[in-house]
Amino acid sequence: xxxxxxxxxxxxxxxxxxxxxxxxxxxxxxxxxxxxxxxxxxxxxxxxxxxxxxxxxxxxxxxxxxxxxxxxxxxxxxxxxxxxxxxxxxxxxxxxxxxxxxxxxxxxxxxxxxxxxxxxxxxxxxxxxxxxxxxxxxxxxxxxxxxxxxxxxxxxxxxxxxxxxxxxxxxxxxxxxxxxxxxxxxxxxxxxxxxxxxxxxxxxxxxxxxxxxxxxxxxxxxxxxxxxxxxxxxxxxxxxxxxxxxxxxxxxxxxxxxxxxxxxxxxxxxxxxxxxxxxxxxxxxxxxxxxxxxxxxxxxxxxxxxxxxxx
Amino acid sequence: xxxxxxxxxxxxxxxxxxxxxxxxxxxxxxxxxxxxxxxxxxxxxxxxxxxxxxxxxxxxxxxxxxxxxxxxxxxxxxxxxxxxxxxxxxxxxxxxxxxxxxxxxxxxxxxxxxxxxxxxxxxxxxxxxxxxxxxxxxxxxxxxxxxxxxxxxxxxxxxxxxxxxxxxxxxxxxxxxxxxxxxxxxxxxxxxxxxxxxxxxxxxxxxxxxxxxxxxxxxxxxxxxxxxxxxxxxxxxxxxxxxxxxxxxxxxxxxxxxxxxxxxxxxxxxxxxxxxxxxxxxxxxxxxxxxxxxxxxxxxxxxxxxxxxxxxxxxxxxxxxxxxxxxxxxxxxxxxxxxxxxxxxxxxxxxxxxxxxxxxxxxxxxxxxxxxxxxxxxxxxxxxxxxxxxxxxxxxxxxx
Numbered sequence: 001x002x003x004x005x006x007x008x009x010x011x012x013x014x015x016x017x018x019x020x021x022x023x024x025x026x027x028x029x030x031x032x033x034x035x036x037x038x039x040x041x042x043x044x045x046x047x048x049x050x051x052x053x054x055x056x057x058x059x060x061x062x063x064x065x066x067x068x069x070x071x072x073x074x075x076x077x078x079x080x081x082x083x084x085x086x087x088x089x090x091x092x093x094x095x096x097x098x099x100x101x102x103x104x105x106x107x108x109x110x111x112x113x114x115x116x117x118x119x120x121x122x123x124x125x126x127x128x129x130x131x132x133x134x135x136x137x138x139x140x141x142x143x144x145x146x147x148x149x150x151x152x153x154x155x156x157x158x159x160x161x162x163x164x165x166x167x168x169x170x171x172x173x174x175x176x177x178x179x180x181x182x183x184x185x186x187x188x189x190x191x192x193x194x195x196x197x198x199x200x201x202x203x204x205x206x207x208x209x210x211x212x213x214x215x216x217x218x219x220x221x222x223x224x225x226x227x228x229x230x231x232x233x234x235x236x237x238x239x240x241x242x243x244x245x246x247x248x249x250x251x252x253x254x255x256x257x258x259x260x261x262x263x264x265x266x267x268x269x270x271x272x273x274x275x276x277x278x279x280x281x282x283x284x285x286x287x288x289x290x291x292x293x294x295x296x297x298x299x300x301x302x303x304x305x306x307x308x309x310x311x
Numbered sequence: 312x313x314x315x316x317x318x319x320x321x322x323x324x325x326x327x328x329x330x331x332x333x334x335x336x337x338x339x340x341x342x343x344x345x346x347x348x349x350x351x352x353x354x355x356x357x358x359x360x361x362x363x364x365x366x367x368x369x370x371x372x373x374x375x376x377x378x379x380x381x382x383x384x385x386x387x388x389x390x391x392x393x394x395x396x397x398x399x400x401x402x403x404x405x406x407x408x409x410x411x412x413x414x415x416x417x418x419x420x421x422x423x424x425x426x427x428x429x430x431x432x433x434x435x436x437x438x439x440x441x442x443x444x445x446x447x448x449x450x451x452x453x454x455x456x457x458x459x460x461x462x463x464x465x466x467x468x469x470x471x472x473x474x475x476x477x478x479x480x481x482x483x484x485x486x487x488x489x490x491x492x493x494x495x496x497x498x499x500x501x502x503x504x505x506x507x508x509x510x511x512x513x514x515x516x517x518x519x520x521x522x523x524x525x526x527x528x529x530x531x532x533x534x535x536x537x538x539x540x541x542x543x544x545x546x547x548x549x550x551x552x553x554x555x556x557x558x559x560x561x562x563x564x565x566x567x568x569x570x571x572x573x574x575x576x577x578x579x580x581x582x583x584x585x586x587x588x589x590x591x592x593x594x595x596x597x598x599x600x601x602x603x604x605x606x607x608x609x610x611x612x613x614x615x616x617x618x619x620x621x622x623x624x625x626x627x628x629x630x631x632x633x634x635x636x637x638x639x640x641x642x643x644x645x646x647x648x649x650x651x652x653x654x655x656x657x658x659x660x661x662x663x664x665x666x667x668x669x670x671x672x673x674x675x676x677x678x679x680x681x682x683x684x685x686x687x688x689x690x691x692x693x694x695x696x697x698x699x700x701x702x703x704x705x706x707x708x709x710x711x
Binding site for chain 1: 343344345346347348349350352354355356357359360383386387388389418419420421422424425427428431432433434435436437438439440442497500501502504505508509512513516517518519520521522523524532535660662663664
């Protein structure tokens with residue numbers, strides 16, 4: 001019996017391993033064909049002066065309460081490192097500039113709109129979608145509020161209405177979907193007085209970024225953050241300081257959902273492994289029953305007359 | 312040996328205490344449903360999942376593994392000598408999964424959309440797979456429990472008053488269910504085991520997507536395999552644990568022969584799990600994180616020690632023959648798996664931007680403990696009403 005038992009465990013383990021191995025060979029990422037002209041936005045932190053007009057424009061565009069634009073010149077907010085939340089989908093943070101202490105570095109934070117978004121892969125009901133134009137948007141009518149997207153996102157971007165019992169939302173930058181339908185630029189891009197935000201096709205924006213770094217090698221570090229990070233993002237950054245000192249998470253080139261989806265599809269490749277396991281267990285059940293010489297075909301007999309036949 | 316309804320009083324001081332604990336949880340539940348998750352929990356944008364997902368859902372599913380391990384043992388490997396544990400294990404699995412489903416209902420923000428995954432599918436999502444499998448498995452568990460209900464009520468349906476008219480039809484429905492189910496029950500039993508294998512492992516896949524946000528000691532591509540192996544390892548000890556608890560509280564003589572046999576089978580299961588867990592640590596060279604003395608490394612070591620102690624215990628003949636040692640060893644395994652799930656979902660989750668450390672709030676703990684207390688109360692009610700526990704086994708009835 002001990003052998004039988006051990007065999008069971010070994011088999012289960014073998015199935016698990018083969019499922020895993022199978023998966024790595026057949027990575028099926030969730031890419032519906034992305035448009036060649038998909039959006040890219042470059043944040044040139046060397047140009048940004050930290051006026052926070054983008055924060056105001058974002059709030060206004062998304063109908064969040066926002067105070068007067070003049071009040072956004074208050075620089076005391078920079079004392080604390082801030083993150084986007086359910087009241088503002090983008091924030092600017094200030095960092096020290098060693099090269100020129102009088103001109104601090106300002107870094108805008110918002111959803112990066114990944115090329116292979118973890119949130120889209122993770123969402124249990126498919127409420128998050130990567131659109132053809134490159135933006136990642138959230139569907140109010142589907143979301144169940146499980147917050148798995150927040151667990152999955154490497155940039156910790158999706159935020160949640162913890163204070164709401166009914167109809168809590170997941171909040172994140174949607175690249176001003178409503179405005180773009182009306183052929184307008186995202187609110188932050190439109191308002192930026194210094195053109196620190198370069199909006200265009202991702203491929204063109206990338207070449208602009210490369211040119212800027214090439215033109216001023218003493219100003220910029222040789223790194224376009226978002227070009228390759230977790231498979232690339234729509235928002236990209238260039239800066240005069242290493243990005244880990246600007247509180248940008250250090251990430252590799254592998255896409256976040258890559259391994260997870262490989263495992264998922266390995267276990268479920270066309271339902272072969274589950275069906276095979278079912279067949280295997282069925283066979284085992286049949287073999288074991290007959291080996292023990294029992295002709296009884298009932299498994300769980302509860303009819304009082306048959307009660308004795310079980311033994 | 313035939314399972315019978317337990318003949319004991321329902322209201323005991325213990326049960327009353329449990330009901331009070333459950334009511335305390337209910338108060339916080341009410342706040343959660345009226346004022347949102349933020350009012351009761353310590354969750355925030357940095358830590359979206361806490362105690363309710365880590366313990367109620369993840370550990371709940373793992374500790375309900377007694378259901379599928381016993382089903383595999385009794386029905387697939389056809390070990391009739393373990394037949395007596397099948398029903399209690401089924402009942403705990405059933406209650407366990409009901410508790411898990413309830414915890415999900417409480418934790419998700421839009422609880423009224425809990426049915427969405429049934430019609431809105433995302434095959435890439437590990438959570439979708441877990442959700443669907445748990446839903447189907449719960450249905451299977453309830454179907455597997457129907458024979459217990461038919462056994463209790465066939466020929467004994469005696470409704471009074473205006474309902475007396477439906478006594479006969481109700482009885483024939485029960486008889487029909489009993490007859491029909493006994494022919495197809497094997498399909499449900501095998502499905503139950505397959506579904507369990509799937510979602511126990513997918514529960515591990517859940518955290519893989521968190522990538523670098525999860526501490527390297529726990530973040531591994533074989534997380535699904537580790538989750539499955541640990542669920543199998545905790546299955547039999549969980550049955551031993553419950554069985555001994557039940558016999559103590561209902562004053563029934565524990566069936567030591569069955570329990571010590573189960574104990575002897577627990578050791579290889581624990582061994583295989585530990586081999587993979589420790590092997591993975593060496594393959595990924597994460598042992599260097601253990602030498603750093605921080606909370607993470609301490610929690611990891613604690614998890615390993617809690618698993619190694621019962622492995623040694625279960626391998627000794629002395630443990631297998633004593634009910635208190637069996638109970639202690641089983642408790643260690645349960646603690647190890649519980650700690651592992653807490654580690655994977657809470658302790659290991661260290662996001663990049665995280666100024667504060669998450670600790671569950673009093674409200675979160677109250678709800679979790681309250682639900683557990685309620686489970687015990689319901690368990691007792693069911694074993695008093697339905698024939699679940701086999702009792703009073705005499706020497707002659709022992710199988711060879």
